[in-house]
Amino acid sequence: MAEVLTQRTPAAVHQPEGNFLTENPGLLNWMFTVDHKRIGLMYFWTIMTMFFVGGVLALALRTELLTPKTTIVSAEVYNQLFTLHGVIMTFLVLVPVIPATLGNFVLPMMLGAKDVAFPRLNLLSYYLYVFGALLAVGAIIGGGLDTGWTFYTPYSSTISGGVSIMTMGAFVLGFSSILTGVNFIATIHKLRAPGLSWYNMPLFVWGMYATAVIQVLATPVIGITMVLLLMERLFQVGIFDASLGGDPVLFQHFFWFYSHPVVYIMILPGMACISEVIPTFSHKPIFGYKAVAWSSVGIAVVSFFVWGHHMFVSGQSEFAGAIFSFLTFVVAIPSGVKVWNWLATMYRGSISLGAPMLYAIAFLLLFGIGGLTGLFLATVAVDVHLHDTYFIVAHFHYVMMGGTLIAFFAGLHYWWPKMYGRMYNEFWAAIGCLLVFLGFNGTFIPQFIVGSRGMPRRYYNYLDQFQFLHVASTIGSYVLGIGLVIMAATLIVPLFRKRYDAPNNPWGAASLEWTVSSPPPTHNFHHVPVVTHGPYDFKAARRLEQMESHS
């Protein structure tokens, strides 16, 4: 069944038309735009700026750890640096990176819509992000905050400087995240094109939907926690501080009640990107569509009930420990199943190794390690040994960077031609991917070893016996840094070279965003598209394209 998706007049095909990048130029038009694509790009550059800062901080941290004692900075500065690195990377990069950039850009187009359901709210959430980011980073730098990104009480409620403002920043950022979530839920429910049933939606949309549900339900908790922390600091209301009659461990419960689901706010969008890239580059429908779609929703629901696995050694009851351990294994299963689905999609496919696919393969290898090392930490007795060591540091970097960020890079290389209408050099993209992959493993494999040998995290000085592994890790981080610079250059250079112009559908994908020009026109579609085939029915999509090019 091959039907016309977008009915363009022949004249419109041949006439060079304006696109969202070139129509309505000027700074003010960008700053006050309600176009989801422009907001997506504004988010993209802002978040990448934060990622650059966070990355430079990481390199500074690794450089300090070259020697067991002082290398380049003092203990105070080191503690502030890892706090800043953690806050920037989790709250300002990982949480928004995929939904706010790729999600904003492609989600409405995937649904055949002109924009998100609430375009002005979308712009508001961008400015809340910018304002929250300024507050948070300003507070840490200005106040010399050194609590780590987890702000555990009573340490955070007793030290002076910056905590209150930082708290406000986290509060504002939370609203930015909630508004994006509300917007996506409404958009997915109400703005689907005719024929786009739930099971015809690309899996990217399913992933965004599950993410949005967590954003809306979990984020208020961190907001409330931050308000309580603020009340304690300003009005001496005893909530977390033992000396005021509060309970310091209560903070950890509140914190992880948000911050564990937030891990899934980060990883579900990553899985969503991979679920687009692998079928497209295998030129074969995704294996087990419904299993992949519903496992996202399942992960989202169970993610609310596993926070206590961060607290096996905090003094919580043994019974609670048993329950949280069990539920953590339960949430591991759907994540593992997705890996089988992606592999089975490649089986008997026709696999082309474009840059997005290379990053997707890197994702499978890295996220595999991240997921499997998670089993050590779900097992209570083993976690007790590994808790708060470098093993944890390595594990969550494998999940967060090896998972979310590598998946983001896969998605970025996948949709980059759509965003800017330019192709990039595949050779250099592959070199970038290879260096990122090798550098990443070089950085974090030594940390698994150093951690299982008992070296705690957040240590400025360390015992001499760990130096060799730390030096190896630092060298790995430099390779990783070089890989990221090559990746960025590979993507940016073609923006200034017209001969790299991208076709509408460079990868032969089947979802709606590839039926419009690259970059897309301001209003996405000239007519409301009618969907007649599934998001991974590449044969039908190809027949449609051929029909259109003949007409």
Add this chain to the structure above:
Amino acid sequence: MMPVTQASDYAREVDSIYMFITYFGIFFYSIIIIALGYFIHKYRRRRKNEDTPDITHNTALEVIWTVIPSIPLVVMAFWGFNTYMQARVAPADSLEIKVIAKKWAWEFTYPNGMSFGQEMHVPAGRPVKLVMISQDVIHDFFLPDFRIKADIVPSRYTQLWFQADEPGEHQVYCAEYCGRDHSNMLAKVVVDTEEQYQQWLEQKAEEAMNMPLPELGKLLYVNKGCNTCHSIDGTRIQGPSFKGIWGQTHQFSNAQPAVVDENYIRESLLQPTAKVRAGYEAIMPSFQGLLREREIQALAEYVKSLK
């Protein structure tokens, strides 16, 4: 293999689970790598518009690959929890040592009510139970050779226990971030034979009782962790140096100037925030109830001796 000393039966049990999970991981990771490598090689795209079969799902296969890997996960969950419970319940005949953690030092108090610094001595072959509390922020007692760890929280006791196989020395870390000198908050567990342990305890107690006051003060200066914040050579750490302060008149941010004498030292130990040296922060914990009269005198004598 976990390349860390296995100092107890419990450590060996934890490592067995660790190895079980490692083998599980290696097995499934190998499947991923082999499948990935094979598919990329065998099914690489050979020409444009190459056709692929429309395989959309296979319910039986999906059920199998969900259920089979779940079985070892159940084993991990139960084995892990059962083993953990062993580390939670200390035998009734345990030797009890009280642990006080503070920024950034440890204090280990033995059944005779005395404490002797940053080395915890325990006898081999006897269960040792730690009853722990923090004086300020959350700390964490981490003894990797025994695979045990527990947070130390203010206003609530937490417990750990372990039983060492044989004499030896083991590293203790603070594993919960506690501020500037977190990475220097180290200690040692020294495992002696039962006789050595008793001898050590008696000898230390005797030394402490008979020692001349300035010498006892010097010992306490290290054992009680004064040295993490106060130098004796004039350099500034967190707090003011002790060098040459006896008899001087000090300026305070919250009190009238006062002379450094026995009463001032006593007050600074028991109510450290009553007089805060100008230019320093009020961060010293109180030693109320933690020092005997003779020990306070000893510390005053020690400060007096630092010319």
